[in-house]
Amino acid sequence: MRLSIVIPCYNEEPGLIECVRQVQQVLAGIVASGRVAADSNLWLVDDGSRDRTWEVIQQLAAEYPNVFGVKLSRNRGHQNALLAGLNCADGDAVVTIDADLQDDIDVLSDMVDAHLAGNEVVYGVRRSRNQDSFLKRWPAQRYYSLLRLLGVEIIPDHSDYRLLGREALRALAEYPESNLFLRGLIPQLGFPSARVYYDRKVRLAGDTKYSLGKIFGLGIDGVTSFSSVPLRMIAAFGALVFVATVLVGFWVLYVRLFTDHATPGWTSIVLPIYALGGIQLLSLGLVGEYVAKIYLETKRRPRFIIEKMTTDRAWRRRETD
Numbered sequence: 001m002r003l004s005i006v007i008p009c010y011n012e013e014p015g016l017i018e019c020v021r022q023v024q025q026v027l028a029g030i031v032a033s034g035r036v037a038a039d040s041n042l043w044l045v046d047d048g049s050r051d052r053t054w055e056v057i058q059q060l061a062a063e064y065p066n067v068f069g070v071k072l073s074r075n076r077g078h079q080n081a082l083l084a085g086l087n088c089a090d091g092d093a094v095v096t097i098d099a100d101l102q103d104d105i106d107v108l109s110d111m112v113d114a115h116l117a118g119n120e121v122v123y124g125v126r127r128s129r130n131q132d133s134f135l136k137r138w139p140a141q142r143y144y145s146l147l148r149l150l151g152v153e154i155i156p157d158h159s160d161y162r163l164l165g166r167e168a169l170r171a172l173a174e175y176p177e178s179n180l181f182l183r184g185l186i187p188q189l190g191f192p193s194a195r196v197y198y199d200r201k202v203r204l205a206g207d208t209k210y211s212l213g214k215i216f217g218l219g220i221d222g223v224t225s226f227s228s229v230p231l232r233m234i235a236a237f238g239a240l241v242f243v244a245t246v247l248v249g250f251w252v253l254y255v256r257l258f259t260d261h262a263t264p265g266w267t268s269i270v271l272p273i274y275a276l277g278g279i280q281l282l283s284l285g286l287v288g289e290y291v292a293k294i295y296l297e298t299k300r301r302p303r304f305i306i307e308k309m310t311t312d313r314a315w316r317r318r319e320t321d
């Protein structure tokens with residue numbers, strides 16, 4: 001079995017060489033144990049970095065015969081960079097891991113074992129979130145609960161550290177969606193799966209590449225790519241408001257027609273205008289989110305464009321597939 005390791009890199013120049021060195025070391029150990037083939041390899045995906053990441057990748061590709069570089073034409077985000085790597089990697093099993101090695105590569109061996117035991121998907125799961133600050137941990141946990149509440153299948157405390165077998169990769173290729181949230185998508189594939197647990201470390205070098213905006217974007221994708229519950233909630237809320245409006249309408253008519261204390265009220269006119277206006281705008285915003293998704297999906301734009309590679313073997317694999 002040939003193992004491929006995919007590493008998305010966005011401005012990872014400072015730590016990349018060390019990262020590849022460490023991954024190579026662990027990989028060599030697994031190769032030596034005879035569980036994976038000697039031609040197991042690494043795929044470094046440069047997600048449109050602005051620093052010298054691509055130069056470093058080229059240098060690494062020249063140095064190690066089993067390291068290949070893929071350069072995206074611009075920054076497309078972590079999820080798309082992962083997908084690009086998954087598409088190019090030619091292993092019988094592919095592991096995705098972050099370039100900062102926060103996810104413990106020592107459990108790679110356990111992942112391979114779990115795969116050899118018949119699991120097409122092996123999830124890397126964080127044992128605890130104690131290393132995170134409260135400000136990062138709390139929203140993350142609330143977010144996972146929210147996703148579960150909305151019916152999105154998700155593995156708690158699993159990020160994008162996982163092993164996928166060739167069958168799972170083939171299945172994944174059947175999903176053409178543009179708003180990619182792999183964490184939600186992979187459990188949908190089915191297949192036998194296993195989890196390996198690890199402790200998350202501190203970043204190897206550099207700062208987090210996930211800006212607040214990117215985290216927020218990923219969070220929104222997680223909900224709206226997998227759940228239409230928010231849409232249904234709007235519909236339910238709309239029905240409630242409608243019923244209330246009818247009741248109030250009858251009451252107003254009753255006061256106006258059958259009593260003599262009907263003051264031409266300013267409040268009763270202005271208040272509903274504001275209330276309904278607010279509700280409508282909120283609802284429209286949410287509906288708009290889905291409409292935007294439909295729009296993007298129907299365009300069927302490519303999710304990433306590979307500019308160049310240090311090898312042509314990914315193309316060769318595709319031709320034989």
Ligand code: UDP
Binds near residue numbers: 012097098
């Ligand atoms: N990354 C990427 N494109 C981006 C942002 C991040 O390819 O637009 C990569 C980054 O280089 C790293 C991984 O995604 O290998 C995870 O990013 P990071 O470690 O900064 O996220 P955090 O661990 O802070 O959530």
Ligand code: MG
Binds near residue numbers: 098102203208
């Ligand atoms: Mg990280």
